[in-house]
Amino acid sequence: MRNIKLTIAYDGTDFQGWQIQKSGRTVQGEIQKGLSRMHKSEIKVHCAGRTDSGVHANGQVINFPSNLEIPADQYTRAVSSFFPKDISVIRSEEVDESFHARYSAVMRHYKYYIFPSRVRVPQYRLYSLRTVHQPDLINLNRMASVLVGEHDFTTFSTPNEQVPNRMRRVYAASFHPQGDFLVFRISGNAFLWKMVRSIVGSLLEYDEKGFDANHVRHALESRDRGYAGMTAQARGLFFDRVDY
Secondary structure, three states, X not given: OEEEEEEEEEOHHHOOOOOOXXXXXXXXXXXXXXXXXXXXXXXXXXXXXXXXXXXXXXXXXXXXXXOOOOOHHHHHHHHHOOOOXXXXXXXXXXXXXXXXXXXXXXXXXXXXXXXXXXXXXXXXXXXXXXXXXXXXXXXXXXXXXXXXXXXXXXXXXXXXXXXXXXXXXXXXXXXXXXXXXXXXXXXXXXXXXXXXXXXXXHHHHHHHOOOOHHHHHHHHHHOOHHHOXXXXXXXXXXXXXXXX
């Protein structure tokens, strides 16, 4: 048995998230179904990070055991016919047996696409959040800089998430213009459920209300969900890549 690592991309629009559920189409379910057909035996995969319903991925990473005599770099092509059109394999390789897509990861990177416009553009609606308010880029980046470092992110988490603690380390967080979009990029060792979406929605709301970095600092230190703004919609979020 070899340990195979795949880097994959997917359009999350028609999925009920990554994780297999009792009902509904999921990314994990489609991948395991395709790999099991390919191997003619049940295959289970590990992923770098579970995404919610509607969230997309540019560089999700999975690993699984395989006994097929296929060159590791050829899995990219071999797997394609077993996956649906909204899942694509970008890269394949054989890795050491100790490699685990989730536990071996040291940094995860996300992007969130914001479309500041008073005019609706239909082709953007499934992949970005439209906001009529024109954000202040300088203010947004000053607020985002407060998030860098190791903090308790209770304020930007969901109250019903069952985790030992909400301490996470953020290595970078910033907004950048990219064509028609304003893109929020954030990198960290790990993220809480809906944490990135809560941060995006909150910072946009703070900016619209005229708040500054001091307000973000106070909200973060309060560890109180009451200080958070709206949770941004899933469709603008992309799991961008993973570092190992």
